[in-house]
Amino acid sequence: MYLINEIFYSIQGEGVNAGVPAIFLRFSGCNLKCPFCDTSHQTGNPMSLDDIMHEVSRYNASLVVLTGGEPSLFIDDAIVEALHNAGKTIAIETNGTHPLPAGIDHVTLSPKDDFCDNAQTVIEHCDELKIVYRGDNDPSRYNHIKASHRVLQPCDTGDDEQNRRITSEALDYCLSHPQWRLSLQLHKILSVR
Numbered sequence: 178m179y180l181i182n183e184i185f186y187s188i189q190g191e192g193v194n195a196g197v198p199a200i201f202l203r204f205s206g207c208n209l210k211c212p213f214c215d216t217s218h219q220t221g222n223p224m225s226l227d228d229i230m231h232e233v234s235r236y237n238a239s240l241v242v243l244t245g246g247e248p249s250l251f252i253d254d255a256i257v258e259a260l261h262n263a264g265k266t267i268a269i270e271t272n273g274t275h276p277l278p279a280g281i282d283h284v285t286l287s288p289k290d291d292f293c294d295n296a297q298t299v300i301e302h303c304d305e306l307k308i309v310y311r312g313d314n315d316p317s318r319y320n321h322i323k324a325s326h327r328v329l330q331p332c333d334t335g336d337d338e339q340n341r342r343i344t345s346e347a348l349d350y351c352l353s354h355p356q357w358r359l360s361l362q363l364h365k366i367l368s369v370r
Contacts, residue, residue, distance in 0.1 A: 178224065178225055179223070179224050179226070179229060179251055180204060180205040180206060180222070180223055180251065181202070181205065181222055181229065182204060182220070182222075182245070182246065183201070184200065184201065184202050184203070184229070184232045184233065185200075185201050185370060186199070186200055186201070186235075186238065187199065187201060187369055188363065188367075189242060189268075190362050190365065190367075190369075191307065191328075191330060191361075191363065191364075192285055192305050192307055192326070192328050192360050193304075193305055193328065193358075193360075194240070194268065194283070195361075195363045197240055199240040200233055200238050200241045200242070201241075201242050201244055202229065202233065202242065202243050202244070202248075203245060203246070204221070204243070204244070204245040204247070204248045204250070204251045204252075205220060205221025205246055206221070206245065206247065206250060226255055226256060226259055229256070229259075230259050230260075233263065234263065239264065239265055240266050240268060241265045241266070241267055241268070242268045243267065243268070243269040243281075244269070244270045245270075247271065247274070247275070248269055248270070248271060249269070249271045249272075249273075249274070249275040249277055250275060252269070252277070252278060254278050254279070257278050257279070257280045257281065258280070261280065266283070267280070267282045267283070268281070268282060268283035268284075268285065269281050269283070269284055269285065270285045270287060270307075271285070272286075272287060272298070273286045273287070273288055273298035273299060273300040274295075274296055274297065274298060274299060275299065276299060276300070277300070283304045284303040285303065285304065285306075285307050286298070286300050286303035286305070287308070287309060287330075288306075298322070301321070301322055301323065302322070302324070303323070303324050303325075304324065304325050305324060305325065305326045306322055306326070306327045306328070307330055308327075308328070308330065309332050310329045310330060310331055310343065310350070311334075311343060312342065312346040312347070316329060316354070317354075327357045328358050328359070329347045329350060329351055329357050329358070330360040330362065331343045331344040331347045331361070333365065344361070
């Protein structure tokens with residue numbers, strides 16, 4: 178059984194896959210408590226792998242995004258194999274504090290050690306390194322992580338004026354460090370789930 182917060186269909190709102198239709202498999206529970214977290218993941222519904230696959234099969238998209246909470250606490254070889262057998266491409270959004278099973282097609286690593294205690298990253302290679310940027314944290318501290326893509330995502334503080342300042346600073350950082358690209362939360366801009 179897996180503790181699932183929700184399964185839904187939308188577009189990927191962040192990072193290099195922004196705009197791609199995706200099935201989101203959101204697990205309940207996280208080992209961290211980030212101050213900006215916008216997901217209620219304390220409760221969930223126990224679901225069998227068969228139940229999960231039945232729900233996933235309702236949608237046409239080939240991309241499945243494993244998210245949370247922190248999906249690395251829950252995923253295993255069985256769910257990776259079932260999704261691949263169903264013809265799905267698997268992406269994961271992880272804080273990197275736990276190892277991942279083999280076979281995940283796209284790993285987005287978003288370290289949270291700037292925001293939380295006991296958030297040491299154990300993953301040192303990913304497809305996409307996503308840094309939540311507040312303007313006072315230094316993305317260069319993650320230069321040792323091998324990543325195909327590096328994205329800065331302005332932190333959503335809930336304060337419009339502060340968000341504009343952070344976004345402007347993130348843009349300036351990307352222009353000064355062109356190995357980074359700006360990642361805006363498209364789903365929030367478009368007011369979609």
